[in-house]
Amino acid sequence: MFEIKKSDIEKNEKKIIAVLNEQYTQSFTGNEPLTAKTISISAIKDEKWLGGAVASLFGNTLHLSLLGVEQSHRHESIGSRLIEAVQQEAMENQCLYMTVNTQDYQARRFYEKYGFDVFASVEDMPFVGTTKFYLKKQLSSQ
Structure with a gap:
């Protein structure tokens, strides 16, 4: 018998990625295992x-x-510079796509301004009366 319980995220992610990599390399022989990488970028002024x-x-x-x-630093192009830095990271890592999701009351127009297109939406998620949008951007041709 087994149990389902909350677990340490780092250990759990590592094991899940190992299982998925095993499936990936078995399905597509000759390919190297996929690796996940997290990128964190901040805008800092005077520390x-x-x-x-x-x-x-x-x-x-x-x-x-x-x-x-x-809030006090919006409309200073900080979001624009952050999205540009993230896109640069994607391109340096040979990504073909970028994805993001946002709520109807958040930044859909902002992402569309940077070339993202809505490919799906779900109404009443995560709250009744709101819509969650899923967007993608193709970075280069396949």
């Missing part, structure tokens, strides 16, 4: 944090999981 971005690289895709700018 004060103004904003930041966190993204995950896996395979040919970079997923932007978090991007935020302090």
Whole structure:
């Protein structure tokens, strides 16, 4: 018998990635195992944090999981510079795609301004009356 329980995220992620890599290398012989990489970028002025971005690289895709700018520093191009830095990381890692998700009350137009297109949406998620949008951007031709 086995049990289902909460576990240490780092250990759990490492084991899941190992299992997925095993499946990947068995399915596509000759390919190296995939590695996950997390990227963290911050905007700093006079040692004060103004904003930041966190993204995950896996395979040919970079997923932007978090991007935020302090309210008092919005409209100073900090978000723009962060998204450009994240995209540069994606390109340096030979990513073909970037993905992000956002709520209807957040930054959909911001991401569309930077070339992201909505490919899916779910109404009433994560709250009734809101819509979650999933966006992607192709970085280079396949």
